[in-house]
Amino acid sequence: xxxxxxxxxxxxKCTACRGCFTACKDSNQLPAVFDKSYFGGPxxxxxxxxxxxxxANTYMMIRFNETEDPVxxxxxxxxxxxxxHCMEPACLAVCPxxxxxxxxxxxxxxxxxxxxGCQYCTYAxxxxxxxxxxxxxxxxxxxxxxxxxxxxxxxxxxxxxxxGAVKFxxxxxLLEEARIRVKFLRANGFPxxxxxxETELGxxxxxxxxLTDTPDKFGLPVNPQVEGNTVFWQDWVQPYAGWxxxxxxxxxxxxxxxxxxVANKNEEHGKGGHA
Amino acid sequence: xxxxxxxxxxVPRVERFNSLARFTHWTHTVTFLLCLFxxxxxxxxxxxxxxxxxxxxxxxxxxxxxxxxxxTVSILTAMAVGFKGVIAWxxxxxxxxxxxxxxxxxxxxxxxxxxxxxxxxxxxxxxxKMNSVVTPTMVFLLMISGWIIWWPSIWxxxxxxxxxxxxxxxxxxxxxxxxxxxxxxxxxxxxGESFWGMWKGTVREDWAxxxxxxxxxxxxxxxxxxxxx
Ligand code: HEM
Ligand code: HEM
Ligand code: SF4
Numbered sequence: 015x016x017x018x019x020x021x022x023x024x025x026x027k028c029t030a031c032r033g034c035f036t037a038c039k040d041s042n043q044l045p046a047v048f049d050k051s052y053f054g055g056p057x058x059x060x061x062x063x064x065x066x067x068x069x070a071n072t073y074m075m076i077r078f079n080e081t082e083d084p085v086x087x088x089x090x091x092x093x094x095x096x097x098x099h100c101m102e103p104a105c106l107a108v109c110p111x112x113x114x115x116x117x118x119x120x121x122x123x124x125x126x127x128x129x130x131g132c133q134y135c136t137y138a139x140x141x142x143x144x145x146x147x148x149x150x151x152x153x154x155x156x157x158x159x160x161x162x163x164x165x166x167x168x169x170x171x172x173x174x175x176x177x178g179a180v181k182f183x184x185x186x187x188l189l190e191e192a193r194i195r196v197k198f199l200r201a202n203g204f205p206x207x208x209x210x211x212e213t214e215l216g217x218x219x220x221x222x223x224x225l226t227d228t229p230d231k232f233g234l235p236v237n238p239q240v241e242g243n244t245v246f247w248q249d250w251v252q253p254y255a256g257w258x259x260x261x262x263x264x265x266x267x268x269x270x271x272x273x274x275x276v277a278n279k280n281e282e283h284g285k286g287g288h289a
Numbered sequence: 290x291x292x293x294x295x296x297x298x299x300v301p302r303v304e305r306f307n308s309l310a311r312f313t314h315w316t317h318t319v320t321f322l323l324c325l326f327x328x329x330x331x332x333x334x335x336x337x338x339x340x341x342x343x344x345x346x347x348x349x350x351x352x353x354x355x356x357x358x359x360x361t362v363s364i365l366t367a368m369a370v371g372f373k374g375v376i377a378w379x380x381x382x383x384x385x386x387x388x389x390x391x392x393x394x395x396x397x398x399x400x401x402x403x404x405x406x407x408x409x410x411x412x413x414x415x416x417x418k419m420n421s422v423v424t425p426t427m428v429f430l431l432m433i434s435g436w437i438i439w440w441p442s443i444w445x446x447x448x449x450x451x452x453x454x455x456x457x458x459x460x461x462x463x464x465x466x467x468x469x470x471x472x473x474x475x476x477x478x479x480x481g482e483s484f485w486g487m488w489k490g491t492v493r494e495d496w497a498x499x500x501x502x503x504x505x506x507x508x509x510x511x512x513x514x515x516x517x518x
Pocket of ligand 2: 305314318319321322413416417420421425428467470471472474475484486
């Protein structure tokens with residue numbers, strides 16, 4: 015297996031300049047979306063975009079999470095929010111068109127040409143990331159700039175980040191770096207600093223985070239999970255229940271033959287009457 | 290070899306289904322099967338040749354939706370227009386009793402073609418009563434869950450995820466019933482005559498007497514005749 019390559023986002027270094035967000039739009043040629051609350055939204059009057067979310071033309075955004083704490087006071091926790099490129103992606107499992115593949119270096123790749131816009135993936139994703147685009151009747155999401163990576167470049171977000179909060183490299187090396195950084199942060203005023211993405215969802219995600227506080231303070235699920243309804247659908251209904259149909263067809267076929275063999279002895283039934 | 294019993298005009302026949310019932314039945318048969326095959330292309334995780342019949346996956350999705358609209362509209366309209374008939378149907382289902390249990394006990398043998406003694410039946414026999422409950426229930430579940438997954442964004446996300454497997458399971462149980470039902474209502478030598486009841490509206494009088502003795506007696510028997518006069 016090729017060595018995994020990933021992004022590491024360090025929330026302690028991010029200044030929320032949104033350079034990555036602009037670079038992402040630029041690189042993927044996505045239009046601005048004015049009705050969305052990048053800045054809290056029109057009429058909202060705050061910069062707190064913690065309820066902001068990805069949409070079909072916004073693969074990635076910086077979320078502002080305002081937290082209040084009796085000890086630390088008010089804090090703004092910035093979070094880079096996009097597809098997490100899970101190691102075992104639920105979107106890939108549910109997609110009836112096999113539009114998703116896991117690239118050998120770690121990206122979860124979505125092929126828009128195969129997609130039919132059913133949105134099963136949107137509802138399977140523990141982060142609700144893939145979003146539906148009406149005019150193409152497909153969903154879209156972060157590509158981890160796989161074309162750029164194939165050319166030996168880094169993803170647009172990592173390329174653009176001035177303070178070095180977004181990095182791209184080998185996953186094992188970045189994890190090592192993250193451990194050292196978290197240790198440092200814990201000793202320097204962020205006792206709850208933590209790594210996110212290493213073991214989340216069992217196998218981890220192929221986007222790594224250094225958080226200065228617990229995940230919930232960043233609007234991230236502390237224990238992300240694929241919903242029970244999705245698991246039941248994919249692991250029980252789809253693989254096993256369908257066999258009942260060939261069984262019923264087979265039963266009818268057996269009856270078709272046996273009843274004709276046996277019914278030859280009581281002809282009048284075959285004629286439909288009971289004279 | 291004979292596929293279905295011959296339609297005999299030279300023997301006395303009695304009416305079994307009126308035109309509204311027949312029209313609705315065949316409308317939902319066609320639309321159900323269209324939904325089924327277009328849906329299976331996805332359920333089986335991308336069957337390209339099946340989707341190709343409908344002009345690819347987008348075509349299949351469109352056919353699924355058009356058929357779904359016709360299915361929903363035709364059933365709801367028929368239930369409103371033929372409300373009396375629906376009530377009569379339900380009343381017959383509520384007459385489920387010993388004779389129906391007797392039917393269900395010997396039915397497996399009859400299914401395989403053996404001659405068995407079946408207690409007299411009302412308008413719908415024990416098996417048809419089961420079919421009348423299970424299949425329409427599955428169709429209703431398919432309709433409700435189908436409309437939810439068609440427009441997922443207006444619902445609570447948990448309901449959408451729930452609807453996915455409800456849609457699949459209802460499809461499976463509905464199709465299981467329809468496989469048996471479609472066979473019994475056509476190629477099965479024992480009950481094949483009922484096909485003409487659904488196709489032309491009438492069945493042979495001797496067949497009706499034999500298969501639905503109680504119904505025949507109450508509708509066309511001597512007692513019913515004297516009451517009419
Ligand atoms: C009556 C109203 C119905 C509606 C509104 C409806 C709607 C839908 C929708 C929106 C989908 C998602 C796939 C896509 O985007 O094309 C779907 C999938 C499906 N439908 Fe329906 N449907 C209906 C009835 C039926 C019936 C009668 C059957 C079968 C007997 C059926 C079987 C399926 C199957 C097997 C799938 C694929 C599920 C999967 O991928 O596992 N549907 N339906
Ligand atoms: C595949 C081809 C089909 C054939 C040949 C067929 C045939 C018939 C016949 C002959 C009857 C009248 C039975 C009687 O005399 O009481 C009937 C009744 C009925 N059919 Fe179908 N049918 C088919 C498909 C379907 C489908 C797809 C559905 C629903 C999804 C359906 C639902 C019903 C119901 C609810 C009844 C009334 C209850 C009963 O008699 O079992 N049928 N059908
Ligand atoms: S919306 Fe597209 S990518 Fe998502 S599950 Fe459906 S076909 Fe697959």
